[in-house]
Amino acid sequence: MLAIDGLVKQFGGNTAVDHISLDVRAGSFFGIVGPNGAGKTTTLSMVTGLLRPDAGTVRINDIDAWADPRAAKRATGVLPDRLRLFDRLTGGQLLSYSGSLRGLDSRTVRERSADLIAAFGLDDAIDRLVADYSAGMTKKIALACAMIHAPRLLVLDEPFESVDPVSAANLTDILERYVAGGGTVVLSSHGMDLIERVCDSAAIIVGGRVLASGTLDEVRAGETLEDRFVELAGGRQAAEGMEWLHSFSD
Numbered sequence: 001m002l003a004i005d006g007l008v009k010q011f012g013g014n015t016a017v018d019h020i021s022l023d024v025r026a027g028s029f030f031g032i033v034g035p036n037g038a039g040k041t042t043t044l045s046m047v048t049g050l051l052r053p054d055a056g057t058v059r060i061n062d063i064d065a066w067a068d069p070r071a072a073k074r075a076t077g078v079l080p081d082r083l084r085l086f087d088r089l090t091g092g093q094l095l096s097y098s099g100s101l102r103g104l105d106s107r108t109v110r111e112r113s114a115d116l117i118a119a120f121g122l123d124d125a126i127d128r129l130v131a132d133y134s135a136g137m138t139k140k141i142a143l144a145c146a147m148i149h150a151p152r153l154l155v156l157d158e159p160f161e162s163v164d165p166v167s168a169a170n171l172t173d174i175l176e177r178y179v180a181g182g183g184t185v186v187l188s189s190h191g192m193d194l195i196e197r198v199c200d201s202a203a204i205i206v207g208g209r210v211l212a213s214g215t216l217d218e219v220r221a222g223e224t225l226e227d228r229f230v231e232l233a234g235g236r237q238a239a240e241g242m243e244w245l246h247s248f249s250d
């Protein structure tokens, strides 16, 4: 469903993504983990057409995403990092707008919006401006907008950040049903437990490179995902120094 081959991105002298290759099969729930600054957002931005790669290819459903971006975008729903939404619209208006942009007729938009609003538990918020939403509610409306055109692939950059546990469980449920129906999810997250619970495959990215990828069991290699992650990311750092922090200001 998604084939990433030899992706490279440099910012000045810094290689943020260093020949990343990943294969995500259709119907997979794929988690990407990595320390801060590992290159996860940069990789996902190149997958979704938001950032041009210096080298490498991205194929979505056998479409070269950079040679035929329109076709690739039709197949993809995206929740980018640091998302800027048209937040002077209400949640309902934003959903309609997203549906229209995707070429859906108004009846389909109405029907799907109603389903999404119910599924995401946004009934009470739908007539309020998105600018007034909490961070978690903003994630939910953005995810609903990403799903309205029924894409084959969902690419979600930290979808659970700021989302409360009940909503996260609800959101996981929605995504699991989407995958059970043949959809494919690729998400990045710092939530190891969550990835272990919901994903069937994963990749650990450190320093712009894939250090492990495959089924969850292959990546864990007999450990917990968190232990394997910490090991590959260079181990835990002993918190030394900063004795001044115990001197307290008063």
Ligand SMILES: Nc1ncnc2c1ncn2[C@@H]1O[C@H](COP(=O)(O)OP(=O)(O)OP(=O)(O)O)[C@@H](O)[C@H]1O
Binding pocket: 011, 014, 016, 034, 035, 036, 037, 038, 039, 040, 041, 042, 043
């Ligand atoms: N627009 C940019 N200009 C310059 N450097 C950038 C830019 N975007 C990302 N970088 C750098 O590229 C590297 C990878 O960043 P990226 O945002 O992809 O990491 P990440 O794995 O998503 O991190 P986090 O878990 O903290 O979100 C970092 O060193 C970052 O400073």
